[in-house]
Amino acid sequence: MPQSRGSTRREFIKVAMAAAVAPTLGFATQAAEKLSLELPPLPYAYDALEPYIDAETMRLHHQKHHAAYITGLAKAVEQAPELRRKTLEELLLSLSSLPESVRTAVRNHGGGHYNHSLFWQCLAPKAQASPEGPLAAAIARDFGSFDSFKESFTKQAMAIFGSGWAWLVWDAGKLRVETTPNQDTPLGVRKKPILGLDLWEHAYYLRYQWRRAEYIAAFWHVVNWPAVAALFHNLVQRA
Numbered sequence: 001m002p003q004s005r006g007s008t009r010r011e012f013i014k015v016a017m018a019a020a021v022a023p024t025l026g027f028a029t030q031a032a033e034k035l036s037l038e039l040p041p042l043p044y045a046y047d048a049l050e051p052y053i054d055a056e057t058m059r060l061h062h063q064k065h066h067a068a069y070i071t072g073l074a075k076a077v078e079q080a081p082e083l084r085r086k087t088l089e090e091l092l093l094s095l096s097s098l099p100e101s102v103r104t105a106v107r108n109h110g111g112g113h114y115n116h117s118l119f120w121q122c123l124a125p126k127a128q129a130s131p132e133g134p135l136a137a138a139i140a141r142d143f144g145s146f147d148s149f150k151e152s153f154t155k156q157a158m159a160i161f162g163s164g165w166a167w168l169v170w171d172a173g174k175l176r177v178e179t180t181p182n183q184d185t186p187l188g189v190r191k192k193p194i195l196g197l198d199l200w201e202h203a204y205y206l207r208y209q210w211r212r213a214e215y216i217a218a219f220w221h222v223v224n225w226p227a228v229a230a231l232f233h234n235l236v237q238r239a
């Protein structure tokens with residue numbers, strides 16, 4: 001059946017968004033053959049996510065915390081310049097084969113760079129409440145319903161002891177919720193994160209203090225579902 005002009009346009013937007021997001025995250029594209037040590041600009045203003053995530057938190061989080069991870073990774077690259085020949089994702093997938101002198105720095109600072117680059121893309125002002133299309137269908141298939149997915153994600157995010165991340169990952173053909181401690185990523189050879197929530201206190205303490213549950217509830221108001229769907233689409237296309 002021929003596609004309508006509307007659905008063709010939606011498909012174009014999805015693919016264009018996937019192409020825009022993928023290089024930042026080090027997915028295997030021609031443009032991402034080398035390690036990026038640039039702080040990616042936010043795709044919105046620091047105050048764009050108010051009142052759910054405040055402007056000061058966003059500014060410090062991006063300009064100080066994310067930037068510090070890149071500085072830490074750059075110091076590791078000074079010690080081992082050959083790291084530049086791999087994408088960030090490739091480095092994180094091959095931690096055990098990296099020189100021991102830089103392995104922990106790449107894991108922590110490289111992980112921080114990767115996780116935050118994804119996190120910014122997962123957020124948007126005036127976001128829609130839930131995904132549509134194939135991602136919505138996959139969530140319903142793998143979790144029972146969107147509400148069940150949110151419940152599982154929230155429960156696991158609340159259970160993280162100390163600092164870490166909650167994720168929606170594509171794992172060999174199935175969507176799963178996972179958590180990682182510190183700046184570890186959930187990356188695996190056949191596993192990719194498509195949505196992440198930063199649960200370090202620096203991500204929410206100014207506005208929410210100890211009230212992590214309120215921060216998680218606010219997060220659902222600013223999830224950029226079209227961007228998450230674009231990452232999902234990109235992975236399904238490559239599977």
Ligand SMILES: [Fe+2]
Nearest residue numbers: 065198200203
């Ligand atoms: Fe963070």
